[in-house]
Amino acid sequence: MLRAMSGSRLGRRAFVTLVSKALAGAGALALARPDPVPGRDRDPNAFTGQETFERLLTLAHERAWSELPIGERIGAIGMALRQTPYVAATLELYEDREVCSVNLRGLDCWTFFESALAFARMLRRGGRTPEALLAEATFLRYRGGQLTDYASRLHYTSDWFFDNEHKGVVRLITRELPGAARFTKRVSFMSTHPEAYRQLKASPDLVRKIARVEAQINAREMEYVPKEKVAEAQPFLMTGDIVGITTTRAGLDCAHAGCCYRDEAGVLRFLHASTTQRAVVLDGELATYLARVSTHTGIMVARPLEAT
Numbered sequence: 001m002l003r004a005m006s007g008s009r010l011g012r013r014a015f016v017t018l019v020s021k022a023l024a025g026a027g028a029l030a031l032a033r034p035d036p037v038p039g040r041d042r043d044p045n046a047f048t049g050q051e052t053f054e055r056l057l058t059l060a061h062e063r064a065w066s067e068l069p070i071g072e073r074i075g076a077i078g079m080a081l082r083q084t085p086y087v088a089a090t091l092e093l094y095e096d097r098e099v100c101s102v103n104l105r106g107l108d109c110w111t112f113f114e115s116a117l118a119f120a121r122m123l124r125r126g127g128r129t130p131e132a133l134l135a136e137a138t139f140l141r142y143r144g145g146q147l148t149d150y151a152s153r154l155h156y157t158s159d160w161f162f163d164n165e166h167k168g169v170v171r172l173i174t175r176e177l178p179g180a181a182r183f184t185k186r187v188s189f190m191s192t193h194p195e196a197y198r199q200l201k202a203s204p205d206l207v208r209k210i211a212r213v214e215a216q217i218n219a220r221e222m223e224y225v226p227k228e229k230v231a232e233a234q235p236f237l238m239t240g241d242i243v244g245i246t247t248t249r250a251g252l253d254c255a256h257a258g259c260c261y262r263d264e265a266g267v268l269r270f271l272h273a274s275t276t277q278r279a280v281v282l283d284g285e286l287a288t289y290l291a292r293v294s295t296h297t298g299i300m301v302a303r304p305l306e307a308t
Contacts, residue, residue, distance in 0.1 A: 034139035043101075045099065045101060046093075046101045046102070046134060047102055048104065050130070052084070052104035053104055053130060053133070056081075057128060065120075066123040070240060070304045071241065072239055073120040073124075073240070074116045074120045074240035075239035075259065075261050077119050078116045081112065083280060084106065084112075084279060085106050086106070086273050086278045087103070087105070087107065089108075090106055091111065092199070095199055095202050098148075098150045098153065102115060107273045109257045110157075110257055112258065113272075117136075117169075121136045122135075139169075140160075140169060141153055141160075144166075144167070149206065149209075150199040150206050151206050151213065156213075156217055156253050156254075157257055158187070158217060158222050159213065159217050162217075162220060168308075170302035170303060172300070174222075174299070175223045177236055178225075179229025180229075180233075182221070185252075186214075187251060188214055188250075189250070190214070190251075191207055192251060217253075222300070223300070224246050227296055227299070229298070230286060230290055230299055231287040233299075234287060237286070238260060239260055240260065241301050241303050242301065242304065243258055243299050243300070244300040244301075245258075245290065245296050245298075245299055246298045246299065247297060253300075257272070258270050258271055258272025258273070260301075261282060263282075267285055268286050269284060269285060270285075271283070
């Protein structure tokens with residue numbers, strides 16, 4: 001197509017402009033459409049939970065999940081994952097290299113919402129394989145959708161929100177909610193506690209990279225809704241909205257995360273992998289849940305956008 005265009009009466013400048021636009025469009029398409037890794041090239045530890053995966057596919061077919069709006073689709077997937085055991089650190093496969101993995105047999109608060117979102121996006125695109133799910137997870141989990149090393153992973157919730165808004169995966173709606181306020185807390189936990197992460201403990205270079213990422217996060221303007229204002233904001237939240245729960249813990253932006261779920265009675269509840277109940281559960285009203293935990297200070301909210 002480009003060769004035919006170059007031989008037409010279009011001037012050189014017009015041709016270059018059209019080529020640039022075509023290449024830019026191709027780049028945007030590549031960013032929005034993650035490429036599955038062939039099964040033969042997949043790390044043997046990258047995917048766990050084939051039984052759960054197949055069960056979700058069966059439910060998706062029977063209940064036409066792919067036809068639901070993405071928020072409702074995430075809610076349906078999340079509800080189907082209830083009672084999955086809480087298992088931490090499933091992403092930490094290796095000390096010396098980073099591999100994107102999905103473990104549907106055990107979920108923590110982060111891998112729960114991320115897996116539900118990845119599965120929802122995969123369904124919309126027509127994907128039906130672990131490779132397709134891993135491709136979606138890679139796109140969500142790594143800065144710019146590109147896995148390079150441990151530092152390319154989006155470790156801080158606010159950074160995950162920022163990067164995935166840039167990629168067109170979510171829209172940050174916190175600033176639009178009643179009671180929203182400037183979030184001024186600075187992140188530093190990872191670079192100041194490298195001994196807590198075996199990858200950082202083994203690599204001073206990674207610690208320096210993480211410190212640079214933290215500086216970038218701290219230079220941004222972010223908002224949150226203080227927990228005493230969350231009840232007022234709840235009418236504006238929807239099933240599938242991703243919630244990062246801000247914390248008093250030094251050096252961290254958020255210490256927990258999950259999804260909103262509006263039940264049949266219209267109550268906005270918190271769907272998450274619970275550290276206390278040791279499983280994925282549908283908890284009570286979001287504002288009530290926040291009030292129970294003294295270290296929770298409020299919420300940041302990202303609304304998923306439909307995969308294209």
